[in-house]
Amino acid sequence: MQFMLALIAEERSWEDVTPDQMKKDLAEMGRFNAELTEAGAFVTAGGLQERATGTTVHYSDGEPLVTDGPFAETKEQLAGFWLIDVESLDQALAWAKKVPLSSGHVEIRPMVTGAEELLEKAEAS
Amino acid sequence: MATLIRVTGDFDLAEEVVQEAFIVALERWPHEGVPANPGAWITQVARNKAIDRIRREGVLRGKLESLQRLEALRAEAEAGPSEQLGEIEDDRLRLIFTCCHPALGAEARVALTLRSLGGLSTAEIARAFLARESAMAQRIVRAKRKIAANNIPYEVPVVEQMPERLPAVLATLYLIFNEGYLAASGEELVRTELSGEAIRLARILVAMLPRQPETRGLLALMLLTDGRRAARLDREGELVLLEDQDRSLWDSERIAEGLDLSREAAAGGPAGPYTVQARIAAVHAEAVSAADTDWDRIVRLYEWLVEVAPSPVVELNRAAAVAMRDGPKRGLELIEAIEGLDDYRPLHGARADLLSRLGRDEEAARAYERALSLDPNPVERRFLERRLATLPPR
Numbered sequence: 001m002q003f004m005l006a007l008i009a010e011e012r013s014w015e016d017v018t019p020d021q022m023k024k025d026l027a028e029m030g031r032f033n034a035e036l037t038e039a040g041a042f043v044t045a046g047g048l049q050e051r052a053t054g055t056t057v058h059y060s061d062g063e064p065l066v067t068d069g070p071f072a073e074t075k076e077q078l079a080g081f082w083l084i085d086v087e088s089l090d091q092a093l094a095w096a097k098k099v100p101l102s103s104g105h106v107e108i109r110p111m112v113t114g115a116e117e118l119l120e121k122a123e124a125s
Numbered sequence: 126m127a128t129l130i131r132v133t134g135d136f137d138l139a140e141e142v143v144q145e146a147f148i149v150a151l152e153r154w155p156h157e158g159v160p161a162n163p164g165a166w167i168t169q170v171a172r173n174k175a176i177d178r179i180r181r182e183g184v185l186r187g188k189l190e191s192l193q194r195l196e197a198l199r200a201e202a203e204a205g206p207s208e209q210l211g212e213i214e215d216d217r218l219r220l221i222f223t224c225c226h227p228a229l230g231a232e233a234r235v236a237l238t239l240r241s242l243g244g245l246s247t248a249e250i251a252r253a254f255l256a257r258e259s260a261m262a263q264r265i266v267r268a269k270r271k272i273a274a275n276n277i278p279y280e281v282p283v284v285e286q287m288p289e290r291l292p293a294v295l296a297t298l299y300l301i302f303n304e305g306y307l308a309a310s311g312e313e314l315v316r317t318e319l320s321g322e323a324i325r326l327a328r329i330l331v332a333m334l335p336r337q338p339e340t341r342g343l344l345a346l347m348l349l350t351d352g353r354r355a356a357r358l359d360r361e362g363e364l365v366l367l368e369d370q371d372r373s374l375w376d377s378e379r380i381a382e383g384l385d386l387s388r389e390a391a392a393g394g395p396a397g398p399y400t401v402q403a404r405i406a407a408v409h410a411e412a413v414s415a416a417d418t419d420w421d422r423i424v425r426l427y428e429w430l431v432e433v434a435p436s437p438v439v440e441l442n443r444a445a446a447v448a449m450r451d452g453p454k455r456g457l458e459l460i461e462a463i464e465g466l467d468d469y470r471p472l473h474g475a476r477a478d479l480l481s482r483l484g485r486d487e488e489a490a491r492a493y494e495r496a497l498s499l500d501p502n503p504v505e506r507r508f509l510e511r512r513l514a515t516l517p518p519r
Contacts, residue, residue, distance in 0.1 A: 001276055089228055089275035110274045 009104025338393030342400030348383030398434035
């Protein structure tokens with residue numbers, strides 16, 4: 001089954017990142033991804049650009065409204081994600097604990113398997 | 126039921142088929158006689174009912190998942206009824222770890238453990254925790270849904286994972302125990318049954334995980350505490366402090382068992398928080414009278430507990446022990462230094478007691494009033510009010 005590991009962290013200012021540090025971080029991330037791939041757990045992954053580059057479309061009764069910036073004005077934001085294929089939450093947790101991260105959070109969410117699952121839930125409730 | 130939950134991976138289905146199996150038993154046993162192994166018989170009938178149900182479902186929906194579950198049940202059925210009690214206990218142990226998974230909140234763990242392993246109805250659990258039945262049902266449904274959505278496995282964690290997984294299990298059982306122990310007399314009987322349930326589940330842990338000394342520590346702590354139950358309240362249902370308890374009312378059998386277990390736990394390796402607390406309870410249990418209590422030893426054990434499980438509440442207990450050993454003045458100094466317990470009722474109660482022993486009645490009265498303002502249960506309220514009334518009028 002698939003889980004999303006959502007990386008939620010405070011944005012680093014580019015002035016705080018030296019090229020050496022960036023190289024080190026990238027190498028660690030590369031190792032983590034390679035390990036996932038080797039275990040057959042890697043589906044896909046991605047990192048997001050800084051939040052100032054984000055744009056949001058709001059839907060309510062009227063027309064879709066476009067505003068600049070992210071949806072939530074929180075310090076910590078979605079910064080990247082992995083989609084992994086494992087047997088259970090316990091295995092997903094084991095991977096989440098290996099994410100090379102010194103601060104921030106990794107939220108683990110099981111993915112919906114398909115339309116059928118959603119229909120069943122709607123029928124059951 | 127633990128077996129059925131493991132094989133079907135479905136709490137609700139397991140519950141329903143076990144109930145149906147009991148109905149069949151009620152019909153048949155009176156004239157066919159009780160089978161040699163009633164537990165295995167029930168499991169077998171329930172398993173067949175589960176196969177029927179899943180087959181029906183499978184026909185309706187043609188789901189691959191149903192076929193897999195059916196396969197697992199058939200394999201079990203062909204193996205014949207399990208004659209060994211050990212297998213049932215294995216399933217229970219797996220289920221304890223699932224119900225107390227760290228991905229579930231503490232309240233959900235408690236509710237799910239009592240529902241799935243304690244055999245309590247949702248209504249009973251709701252009464253015990255003074256919650257509405259609908260709210261409790263909701264909590265249980267959400268927890269089951271989370272287990273299913275995340276495919277949380279039914280397995281006992283490997284030894285390397287124990288340090289991470291066992292504490293959540295022990296904390297859940299201790300929470301259940303205390304909920305029952307701290308219940309006042311006259312309240313629903315079901316609350317006091319919670320303690321018995323927690324002890325029963327802790328016994329399974331001790332039997333199944335003999336190499337984990339903390340499971341013994343927890344069981345010892347529960348038995349030593351529960352052994353004092355009869356002396357904790359007087360005839361009028363009023364709270365009696367440990368130092369004033371009639372020790373002849375203590376349950377000597379429970380206490381003897383608790384003492385043995387606490388020694389075994391302490392000998393089993395570096396002591397964890399439950400083992401240290403069990404040792405503290407053991408020192409109290411070994412004293413023939415309150416005056417005979419070895420306070421020096423208790424203070425040293427609390428110092429140890431501050432090391433292994435630091436918290437302001439532990440510091441408060443240590444301060445109370447120091448007050449008994451070195452006098453109220455020193456104890457009060459330690460209490461005044463504790464941070465983060467401003468709204469903790471027992472702190473104000475303890476402070477009030479020490480102040481009144483020092484003759485500082487005015488301050489003592491204010492501390493009792495503060496404790497009373499923090500929503501005590503009826504038994505505690507009357508206790509605090511009695512104490513307040515013994516102070517000279519202002």
